[in-house]
Amino acid sequence: MRGDAPIDLLSFDCFTEIKPELxxxxxxxxxxxxxxxxxxxxxxxxxxxxxxxxxxxxxxxxxxxxxxxxxxxxxxxxxxxxxxxxxxxxxxxxxxxxxxxxxxxxxxxxxxxxxxxxxxxxxxxxxxxxDEHTLSAFQNIFSGRNSISYLEWKETLRISHKKTLLNLENNHLLQLCENNNILIDRIRDTATSLEKTDMEEAYRLMSIAHKARPSGIFIRRKLQEYILLLNP
Incomplete structure (x- = not known):
């Protein structure tokens, strides 16, 4: 095929219109x-x-x-x-x-x-x-399929997806964040992803992230930014 013109092929990325959260x-x-x-x-x-x-x-x-x-x-x-x-x-x-x-x-x-x-x-x-997420993933996947570490890590992945986070109450979500840096990161990142579409939800999630990690400089700065935007 050397020297031939490129071939355009029709391709698709998923089997349904709803893409899974991978x-x-x-x-x-x-x-x-x-x-x-x-x-x-x-x-x-x-x-x-x-x-x-x-x-x-x-x-x-x-x-x-x-x-x-x-x-x-x-x-x-x-x-x-x-x-x-x-x-x-x-x-x-x-x-x-x-x-x-x-x-x-x-x-x-x-x-x-x-x-x-x-x-x-x-x-x-x-x-x-x-990053921490990658290191944690491989540490847990090799810890044993039935190990407590692996099962807890996988549960963290489940609850950290946007659809699940939006349906969890504040106290429940804060409780899940205890000693769980990966989940706190996911909540923080989900909040920033909602800045342009749902500021109130972004504020709610960033507030939870701040309570779970009060020393986080980025989280504190973002929370202050959201407060100013919601209360001009």
Whole structure:
């Protein structure tokens, strides 16, 4: 196809008019290149409540936006073969593996290859580029599927989506924020997203965020800004 004109293809991003509120996390920002990449998607409204584990090249990575509409959890590792220790740790319901033909001529021997997670302990891995949400996601996903830590983290994701936040009463939401920095961040970010469409709701959520994190400079500044706008 080299030298041919580009081909315009009709594409769509979801299977219904209502897009699910997906949580996506990946470690690519901290890696040099794509070796060792891990991607995670969570869709708690998915019709199939299964955890899917994918090993393969970038083809699976490009499939995540489709598969995430179908399965509740998808974990993708860029690896030319299945990693039994990783699969055992993550306890998936289904494992898929695949590689493009161009990789099959030089597939490394799994018995001689370096351990997968060596990518995260050498100097080329820059963890400072990852935010708290991403670090927490992978810490909890690898903590065990039935662990208290994982179950509490997943519940935090559920209640932190905009639709849920708007339906929770102030006292309940404030109670959920106790020792939960990720939820406070989500409330703060949801408030700022409502600035132009619903200032009263933005003020309500930012007030809760301020009570939960009174030392937050950005939250305090935004709350003062909302007060002035609501009381000119």
């Amino acid at each position: 949580d996506r996390f990946n470690l690519s920002k901290a890696l040099q290149g794509n070796t060792g990449g891990i991607f995670l998607t969570i869709n708690q409204t998915a019709p199939i409540k299964k955890r899917i584990l994918l090993f393969g090249d970038s083809y699976f990575q490009s499939c995540l936006k489709w598969l995430s509409h179908i399965f509740e959890e998808i974990i993708y590792l860029r690896s030319p073969y299945i990693l039994p220790d990783v699969a055992s740790s993550l306890s998936p319901d289904l494992i898929l593996t695949g590689n493009a033909e161009r990789y099959l001529v030089n597939t490394p021997n799994a018995e001689n290859d370096v351990p997968f997670f060596i990518n995260y302990i050498h100097s080329r891995f820059e963890s400072r580029k990852l």
